[in-house]
Amino acid sequence: MHTYDMIARTVAQEGAGACFALMGDANMNFATRLGEAGCRMIYVRHEHCAVAAAMAYARKTGDIGLATVTCGPGLTQLMTALPAAVRAHLPLVVIAGEAPLKTGWYNQEIDQAPLVTATGAAYHSLHWPARMPTAIRDAFVQARRERRPVVIGVPFDLQDLLWEGSTKLPAPSKDLMPVVSPMPANADDLARIARLVDGAGKIVVMAGMGAVEAGAAQACKALAEKCDGLLATSLPARGLFHDDPYSIGIAGGFSSDMARQCLAEADLVIAVGCSVARHNADAGKLWPKARVLQIDVEPITLSQGRVAIDTHLRADARLGTEALCAAIAARAARWRSAALAEAIATTPADGMDFPAEAGVHDPRDVVTALDAAIPMDWELVNSSGHCSYYFAQMPRRPQERFLTIREFGAIGNGISFAMGAAAACPERPIVMFDGDGSLLMHVQELETIRRHGLNILIIVLNDGAYGSEIHKLRAEGLSDAGAVFGRTDLAAIARGFGIGGETVTDLSVLPGLIADFQRTGGAAVWDVPVSDQVVSPVIRRAHPGLVKR
Template identity: 35%
Template structure:
C-alpha cells in the first residue's frame, strides 16, 4: 500500500464524506484514492473558496470539514479563509500537499509550518510513512477537541512511498474522545440562585453554545420561572422567537431601540453559552445596573466590559440550567419580572414597519427588501448573513424563526458568506437555502457560483446591491470624505448568473423581488437575485456608531 492510500483510508475512517479543494501535483494521488473510496470531491475555482465551503460544511454538519490543496501557492491561497475559520472556531482539517521533504529549491517550496502559524491553524507534517496514520488521527483529534483548523502537510515523496501492509487497523480519533456532561459546582449554583432571588428584572441571553447544546427547553423553563426577557447573541439570532411572547431579539449593537429600553432596566443577566463580548453588552453600557451570571463550558471568560461575571458556572448548558432552575424551585423563587401585558405590547410595537420607505426610482429601500425576503421565503430555509453595511438591515430585521448563521465579525473579511452557505447546503443534503450578501462581497468569489451550478446546489444568493463599498461609502460621508470614491458600478448580476448556467434576475421594485422569489421557491436551483438598493438609508448600527443617533 502506498502512503497516500493509507492517508485516504484514514480520512474515510474519520468519517470524511465530502472534500473541497483543487487538484494539483502534490495532492492528486490522495484525491484519487479518496474517490476510489466513495468520497465526494468538490472541485472549486480557488483554494480559499474551498476552505470557505469546508468551513460552512463543518458548521452545518457539526463534524470537521475537509479542504485540500497542492503545495506552495495552493497552500498560500488559504490565508483569509483559514483566518476566518479560526476566528469562528470551526473544526477543520486541511490536507495540503508539499514539495519533497527537504527540497527548498523546488519551484513550489513554501515553509508551510511557518505559514500555518501565521494563519492561526495547527500544523502537522507526515515526515515518514510510519507516522501517516497517527498524523491523521491527531489532526482530527485536535480539530474535534479544540474546535479549530489543523493543517496536515504531506510531502509528495513521502506520499508515494510504500507502507508496510502489516500496519495495525486504524483507530479513529472518535474512539479516543469520551464526552460527558460538565456538572456545575453546587456552591456556585446556590450563589447564582441567590442573585436571581434578589432580582426584579432578569434577562436571559442565549448564545451559540446554548443552541448547539440543544438547551431550548431549559432556557424557556428558566425564563418562565424568572419572568425574564429572552435575548440572543448574533450567532443564535431568532432562536426560540416562536416559543415565547417575551423575546427581544438581539442583545447589543444590533438590537432595536424599543428592546434596549427594556434591557437597560435589567438588574440580573443570565448568559448561557454566550461570551458576552463588547457587541453583546455594548461594553457594559447596555446593562449598567445588572449582576451577571454566566453558564459556559469554558473554564472562565472575561466579558466585553473587561470584567468577570458576578457568578460563573462552568457547566454544559443543559445541566447548568437544569440545576439553577431546580434550585430556584427549591427556594420557591418565581418572579413576574418582565412578563406583563405592558411589556408584551411594547415588544409587539417594536416590530412595526416604518411609516414610509425611501422612494428612489429604480432602487428599493433595503429595509423593505429584507421584510419581503422574510415574508416570501419559507421558514425551513436556512439563512447565512454576510458582512458590510448591507448586512445590518438583515441582522436587525429578519424576524422569522429559521436557522441563521452570521459571518459578521469573523476577521471582518467580506466575500466569505456565499462560500460558507454553499458548504452548509451540501452538508444539509442540498436542501434550498439562501445567503444575503453585498455586491462587492459576492463579486469577490463570483466563479464559485459556477461551482454551485456544476454540482446543482440550490443556493439562492440575494445581492443587496448599492453599487459600491457600502460601509466605506457611509463612513466616508460621516468623516467628511468624498463618498463617491467608494462607488463601483456593477453589471446586471442576474444576467451574469444566467451566463454561468444558473437562474437570475435583477430587480428594482418590490413586486419584481416578490416575483423572483416566487420563481425560486417554485423551482429551487442555483439563483442570483440582484436587488438594487438605495444608498439613502443608513443602518441603525451605523447611525449609532458614526453619528451617535438612535431611531
C-alpha cells in the same frame, strides 16, 4: 499502492461527508483517491472558498469540516479563512501539500507552518510515511478536541512513494473521543447564585452557541418565565427563541431598537453558554446597569480585552440553567406583560426614517418582503458587511435554519458558506444573503455551484459600493470615490455562468419568484438595487453625526 492511497484511506475512514478541494501537484492524487473511496468531493475555484465552505459544513452538521489544497500558493490563499474558523471554534482538518523534499529548489516552496500557526490554527508536517496514518488520525482528534482547524502538510514526493508499511488503519478519531456526561452545577455555587437572581430586578436570559449545542433552549425559556425575565441571544445563536413572545432577539451590535431599550433597563444578564464577546455586549454599552452571570463549563471574566462577566456558575448550559430555575423563587409577572409582548412583536427593528428614492429599495423593505415570501423550512445563510445587519432582522426564523459566521468580520465568505450549507443540507434549498461587494470577491464560485448542481439562491442587496466604507468615509467628511463602483449587473453575470439571474425592481414580484424557484430548484442570483443613503444602526452609533433626524 502508493502513500497517497494510504492517506486517502485514512481520511476516508474518518467519515467526513464532503471534502472541499482545489487540486494542485501536491494534493491531486490524494484528492482523486479520496473521491474514489466514497467521500463527496466538491471542487471549488479558489482555495479560500474550500476552507470557508468547510466551516459552514462543520457548523451545520456539528461534525468536522474537511478541505484539501496544494502547497505554497495553495496554502497561502487560506490566510483569511483559517482565523475565521479559529475564532468561530470550528473543527476543521485541511490536507495540504508541501514542497518535495528531494529537490534543492522548488518555486512554490515556503515555510508553511508559521503562516498557519499565526492564524491560531495548528500545523503538522508529516515526513515519515509509516507514521502518516496515525498522525492524520491524531490531527482529527486534535481538531475535534480543541475545536479549531488543524492543517496537515505532506511533501508530495513522499505521497508518491510506494507504500511499504502496514495496511491496517488506526482506530478513527471518533472512537478515541472521551464519552463524558454533562457537568452539573455545584450545590454551594447554586445556592449563592440563586440568592443573586432572587435579589435582582429586571433579568434578561441571553443564550450563546454553548446553549444551542447543549440543547438549553427550553431551560432558558423556563428560567426567564420563572424570574419574570426576557430572552435574548448572541448573533450566531439568533432565532433560538424565535417562537417566544418575550424574546427580544439579538443582543449586540445587531440589536433592534426594542432590544436595546429592554437591555438598558436590565440589572442582571444571565449569559448561558455565551462568552459575552465585545460585539455581543456592544463593548459594554448594551446593558449599562446590569451585572452579568455566566453559566458555562469554562467560565471566564475577561472577554476580548474587557471585564465582561461578574459572577459564574460552572455547569453545562442546560443542566446549570435547569438547576438554577429549580433553585429560585417564582415571581409575579411585572416586566412581562401583554403590552410588552405586543411592542416586541410590532416595533420595527430600526425606526429611523430615510427619504424614499426612485429606482432603488430601502433594504429594510427588501428584508421584510423576503421574510414574508421565503418558506420557513428553507436554509438561510447570512454573509457579512453592511447588508448583514438587515438580513439578521428576521425574528421568525429559527436558529437551526439561519447560519451566521462572522467572528473575523471578513466579507466575501457568503458564497462559500452557502456551498458548505448546501453540502450539509442537500434536501433543502439554500438562500444566501449578500452584498454586491462581497459576492464579487468570489463570484467565480457560481460556476462551482452550477457544476455540482447545488440548490442555492443568492439574493444580493446591491448598493454599488462597499456599504460600510462609504458611510464611514462620508461620516469623516472624506470622498467615498474609492469605495463606489456602480451597480454591476449581477443577474447578467449569473446567466453568463449558466444559472438563473433576475434584477428585482419591484418587490411585489418576490412571492412569484420564490414560488418559481421552489418548483424548479437549481441556482440563481437575484440582484436587488438598494439605496446607498440608508445607514444601518451599527454605523450610525459609531458615527452619531452621520444621519440627522
